[in-house]
Amino acid sequence: xxxxxxxxxxxxxxxxxxxxxxxxxxxxxxxxxxxxxxxxxxxxxxxxxxxxxxxxxxxxxxxxxxxxxxxxxxxxxxxxxxxxxxxxxxxxxxxxxxxxxxxxxxxxxxxxxxxxxxxxxxxxxxxxxx
Amino acid sequence: xxxxxxxxxxxxxxxxxxxxxxxxxxxxxxxxxxxxxxxxxxxxxxxxxxxxxxxxxxxxxxxxxxxxxxxxxxxxxxxxxxxxxxxxxxxxxxxxxxxxxxxxxxxxxxxxxxxxxxxxxxxxxxxxxx
DNA sequence: TTACATAATGTTATATTATAACAATTCAAA
DNA sequence: TTTGAATTGTTATAATATAACATTATGTAA
Numbered sequence: 001x002x003x004x005x006x007x008x009x010x011x012x013x014x015x016x017x018x019x020x021x022x023x024x025x026x027x028x029x030x031x032x033x034x035x036x037x038x039x040x041x042x043x044x045x046x047x048x049x050x051x052x053x054x055x056x057x058x059x060x061x062x063x064x065x066x067x068x069x070x071x072x073x074x075x076x077x078x079x080x081x082x083x084x085x086x087x088x089x090x091x092x093x094x095x096x097x098x099x100x101x102x103x104x105x106x107x108x109x110x111x112x113x114x115x116x117x118x119x120x121x122x123x124x125x126x127x128x129x130x
Numbered sequence: 131x132x133x134x135x136x137x138x139x140x141x142x143x144x145x146x147x148x149x150x151x152x153x154x155x156x157x158x159x160x161x162x163x164x165x166x167x168x169x170x171x172x173x174x175x176x177x178x179x180x181x182x183x184x185x186x187x188x189x190x191x192x193x194x195x196x197x198x199x200x201x202x203x204x205x206x207x208x209x210x211x212x213x214x215x216x217x218x219x220x221x222x223x224x225x226x227x228x229x230x231x232x233x234x235x236x237x238x239x240x241x242x243x244x245x246x247x248x249x250x251x252x253x254x255x256x257x258x259x260x
Numbered sequence: 261t262t263a264c265a266t267a268a269t270g271t272t273a274t275a276t277t278a279t280a281a282c283a284a285t286t287c288a289a290a
Numbered sequence: 291t292t293t294g295a296a297t298t299g300t301t302a303t304a305a306t307a308t309a310a311c312a313t314t315a316t317g318t319a320a
Contacts, residue, residue, distance in 0.1 A: 008286095008297060027277065041300065046278065051297090062192040063249065065277065065306095084239060095239055103233055107252070109214060109225055115252035119193065122237070122245035138268060138315095158305065171271065176307065181268090195277095195306065 005055070013037050014048040015069065018058055024066030024092050053078070061085070061092055063121050072096045079117040080105060086126035095122070135185070143167050144178040145199065148188055154196030154222050183208070191215070191222055193251050202226045209247040210235060216256035225252070 007015055013034055018025050025033075031045045039045060049067060052058040056078030058067045063085065070078070072094055082095040082104075104118050137145055143164055148155050155163075161175045169175060179197060182188040186208030188197045193215065200208070202224055212225040212234075234248050 010298075042278070043280095043300085044298070047297075062251075084243070084245060093239075097237075097239070100237060104250075104252075107227075107230060109223075109227070109252075111257065113214070113254070113257070115214060115254035117253040118250060119253075120234075120248060120250045121192075122234075122239075123247040123249075124243070124245035127241070127243070140269075156305085157307080172307070173271085173309095174269070177268075 007052075007057075008048075010039055010044055010048045011051055013039065014045065015052055015057055018052075018067055019069040021068075023090065024061050024064055024068045026064075026066045030067075059083075059094070061121065062119060064090070064092070066092075068092055068094070070094065081118070082120040082122070084122045084124065084126075086129055087123050088125055088129040091126050091128075093126075095120075137182075137187075138178075140169055140174055141178045141181055143169065144175065145182055145187055148182075148197055149199040151198075153220065154191050154194055154198045156194075156196045160197075189213075189224070191251065192249060194220070194222070196222075198222055198224070200224065211248070212250040212252070214252045214254065214256075216259055217253050218255055218259040221256050221258075223256075225250075 014030060017030060017033055027042065027045050027049060030049075031039070031042055034045070049058070049060075053060055053067075056070055058069050059078070059081050060067055061083060068083075080101050082097070082100060084093045084095055085091075100120075104120065106114070108114050144160060147160060147163055157172065157175050157179060160179075161169070161172055164175070179188070179190075183190055183197075186200055188199050189208070189211050190197055191213060198213075210231050212227070212230060214223045214225055215221075230250075234250065236244070238244050
């Protein structure tokens with residue numbers, strides 16, 4: 001369980017924006033959208049993004065350099081992420097599969113080593129784009 | 131099975147460099163290293179990298195914006211990649227586990243959808259850094 | 261061989277993504 | 291109420307990646 005720190009002003013503004021977006025948002029597109037609210041510089045955006053990622057409110061889609069809000073209530077989620085990405089329309093969906101997360105959380109490599117964190121990105125075509 | 135296209139000059143130079151490197155290499159560090167061989171511009175590097183990724187000779191570590199040579203002989207490997215990454219020393223190892231790759235290749239999401247490609251990055255501490 | 265298509269190269273410029281460094285402010289805990 | 295940590299504001303710059311266009315090499319089929 002986490003202590004639920006309330007978000008700060010910039011964090012809240014940026015989280016709300018990402019949370020409402022139907023698609024992953026990129027940092028400079030976020031910057032553009034929040035300039036009217038007084039967030040003027042890239043660093044202000046990146047700092048909020050870093051924090052939001054750290055506390056698990058958003059995730060970074062590494063292959064796209066973009067951010068989506070987390071809608072998965074699980075605690076572990078910032079350390080164990082999986083997404084499906086449509087290679088045509090770029091729609092991204094967070095995958096929450098107990099089977100998958102258990103499998104990966106317990107995965108051991110050749111040396112018997114377990115890992116504390118993972119990120120998995122699946123690529124293919126979404127229903128609409130098939 | 132692939133038809134084995136021989137690499138072009140730039141591709142070969144850049145592949146050799148990455149292949150010899152004990153750690154993932156970044157594009158501009160590659161550029162710096164190959165300037166004495168006549169590769170002067172970022173685009174020349176990125177084009178070779180793109181091609182090498184496409185044909186599966188190297189992989190991109192998305193969370194690090196860096197590239198490593200593939201040492202996995204499997205054909206599928208450019209569409210199905212998994213790595214372990216040490217969060218202290220940044221050592222990256224390609225994971226080749228039949229179990230893992232079968233599990234992921236056959237993974238279906240809630241809608242019963244399968245994916246043509248995936249990339250998985252595990253994070254933790256390597257043996258030396260524990 | 262010639263000519264055609266395709267891929268690769270070279271080059272300049274620029275777009276995109278991200279962080280360094282430092283000063284000022286906020287805010288909760290001791 | 292002070293003090294320490296986190297957050298913010300700001301300017302500048304670093305790091306990563308692509309656009310656009312001209313040229314050169316390579317393979318393939320007539």
